Amino acid sequence: MSHPVDVHVGKRIRHRRWMNGTTQQQLAEKVGIKFQQIQKYETGMNRVSASRLWDIANVLGVPVSFFFEGIEAATNNAELTADMPSDILTDKEALELLRSYYAIPENQRRRLFDLARVLSEAA
Numbered sequence: 001m002s003h004p005v006d007v008h009v010g011k012r013i014r015h016r017r018w019m020n021g022t023t024q025q026q027l028a029e030k031v032g033i034k035f036q037q038i039q040k041y042e043t044g045m046n047r048v049s050a051s052r053l054w055d056i057a058n059v060l061g062v063p064v065s066f067f068f069e070g071i072e073a074a075t076n077n078a079e080l081t082a083d084m085p086s087d088i089l090t091d092k093e094a095l096e097l098l099r100s101y102y103a104i105p106e107n108q109r110r111r112l113f114d115l116a117r118v119l120s121e122a123a
Helices: 004-020 024-031 035-043 050-060 064-068 071-076 092-103 106-122
Strands: none
Touching: 004 035, 004 050, 004 064, 004 092, 024 035, 024 050, 050 064, 092 106
16 A cells, blocks of 8 residues: 555655646656656656755755645645545646646736635635
């Protein structure tokens, strides 16, 4: 059985890779491993070593700490609600929405965020 931290780190790798529009194959080539190993990391099947995580972080343009953000909530299941899937980062529609959101200029993005918050509170 996979350790919850390995699963969380793998999800964060997948999330960042998708946000960058990078394929498993592209990431694997840049890190110097086979794409199947990236698959195993992303599912939490294999644990990522510190040096490999460092390499992945450099390729994906994030600090190593990025992969551990939200770890407390994820391991305690505190962030889950009945309305949301347990792994929203696997939902292609959600990821496309995130990509589109960050493509909007910052001032307009903030207004859209405020609108979404008001609409969700009213629902």
